[in-house]
Amino acid sequence: MDLRRLSSFLAVVEEEHxxxxxxxxxxxxxxxxxxxxxxxxxxxARLLDRGRGPVVPTAAGxxxxxxxxTLLAAAxxxxxxxxxxxxxxxxxxxxxxxxxxxxxxxxxxxxxxxxRASPEVPVHLVELTFTExxxxxxxxxVDVAFVRPAVEAExxxxxxxxxxxxxxAVSARSPLADAAHEGLRVADVIDLPFLRVPARTxxxxxxxxxxRDGERRAPDCALTxxxxxxxxxxxxxxxxxxxxxxxxxxxxxxxFVPVLDAPRAHxxxxxxxxxxxxxxxxFRALTVALAxxxxxxxxx
Numbered sequence: 001m002d003l004r005r006l007s008s009f010l011a012v013v014e015e016e017h018x019x020x021x022x023x024x025x026x027x028x029x030x031x032x033x034x035x036x037x038x039x040x041x042x043x044x045a046r047l048l049d050r051g052r053g054p055v056v057p058t059a060a061g062x063x064x065x066x067x068x069x070t071l072l073a074a075a076x077x078x079x080x081x082x083x084x085x086x087x088x089x090x091x092x093x094x095x096x097x098x099x100x101x102x103x104x105x106x107x108x109x110x111x112x113x114x115x116r117a118s119p120e121v122p123v124h125l126v127e128l129t130f131t132e133x134x135x136x137x138x139x140x141x142v143d144v145a146f147v148r149p150a151v152e153a154e155x156x157x158x159x160x161x162x163x164x165x166x167x168x169a170v171s172a173r174s175p176l177a178d179a180a181h182e183g184l185r186v187a188d189v190i191d192l193p194f195l196r197v198p199a200r201t202x203x204x205x206x207x208x209x210x211x212r213d214g215e216r217r218a219p220d221c222a223l224t225x226x227x228x229x230x231x232x233x234x235x236x237x238x239x240x241x242x243x244x245x246x247x248x249x250x251x252x253x254x255x256f257v258p259v260l261d262a263p264r265a266h267x268x269x270x271x272x273x274x275x276x277x278x279x280x281x282x283f284r285a286l287t288v289a290l291a292x293x294x295x296x297x298x299x300x
Contacts, residue, residue: 001042003075006068008035009047013065016054039064066293070113073289077117077282093122094279097136097145099129100225103161103267104244106294107146110287114279117286121279129223130209133202137272143280144287148242149208150266159269159284161291166211166262167246168192169232169239172253183258186211192238195222195231208265209240225249242267 011021012032022029040047047061057065094114098107115123126142134153136142150158168189170176176184176192193216194209218237222228225248228239233253242265246256269287271280 001071002035002038003072005035005039005042006072008032009039009061010065010068010072012036012048012055013057013061016056018055069289069292070286073285074113074117077114077286080278080282093124094118094144094283095124095126095142096283097126097128097132097142097147099132099145099147100241101245101248102146103148103269103291104242104248106161106267106287106291109290109294110283113286113290114283118279118282127224130197130205131201131223133205134270137270143271143275143277144283145270146267147270148265148267149204150268151202151204151270155273157271157273159271159288159291160266161269161287162242162244162267163264164242164244164267166259166265167241167243167256168259169228169241169245169254169256171232171235171238172255173235174238174255176257177255179257180255183260185261186259189238189240189257189259191216193218195220195228195237195239197222211240211259211262229254 008021008025008027008031011024012018015021015024018029018032022032025032036048043060043064045060046058047064049056049058096111101107103110111123111125114121126136128136128142128145128147132145133147133151134156136145137156146161150160152158168176168184170192176188179188190211190213195218197206197209198221218231220227220231220236222231222239225241225245228241229249229251231237232239233251240259243258269284271284275281
């Protein structure tokens with residue numbers, strides 16, 4: 001598949017106009033049109049609706065656009081990686097921090113994509129606790145990290161990967177467990193005895209965990225999802241998280257209840273601002289491209 005044609009097609013999709021896409025790519029409109037027509041012949045399907053208004057992709061075009069972003073990001077990553085090797089620079093590897101289950105299915109997909117794009121770069125996975133949104137980056141213990149919720153911090157760059165419904169984890173013996181299918185509202189869960197977190201836990205995570213206004217605290221302290229689940233199953237408190245948490249941590253004696261009116265929360269990739277390392281730029285580009293393709297699936 002000709003990457004130039006994919007690039008032209010994707011530019012038209014994003015600009016919604018052949019002329020603007022041509023300007024962006026420093027090509028003539030005729031060349032961009034030809035690239036799209038060649039792709040349509042290659043796939044045997046119409047990829048764009050060319051009406052009087054904005055140019056929009058067809059169903060087949062939307063599917064191709066999703067794949068094109070990933071393919072082009074991988075191609076760019078390969079070119080940059082080869083150039084890095086040609087300059088004789090060695091890699092210390094890439095340290096990927098993961099809080100809990102990270103960004104659901106997107107996390108292993110991004111790690112696998114990076115390993116395929118840069119097979120000579122060792123990847124080291126580092127488990128992060130609830131207290132390590134940015135500290136692991138600042139202390140140079142990881143190079144990139146999958147955390148939640150979204151953070152705003154000086155020297156930290158943030159890419160939003162998934163946006164998900166909130167849930168609470170309660171004991172199967174809790175009166176709220178019966179609402180696992182129909183869900184509850186914030187007012188129903190705000191007074192639950194949520195598990196404590198250490199005082200050093202960043203404020204964004206505290207607000208996220210306790211739905212901002214919750215004040216009750218359980219006797220147990222939690223640093224990891226395992227801590228949450230063991231205490232909840234024992235009836236010693238409640239936990240909260242993203243909807244995907246339930247897929248990754250089915251636990252005997254624990255029930256996950258949707259919180260219908262809670263603001264949706266994000267899982268994000270955080271990196272050091274302006275990090276010059278090629279491995280970091282490649283991983284970030286691949287992850288963001290995959291988020292566009294898999295984000296809706298990962299947040300289901």
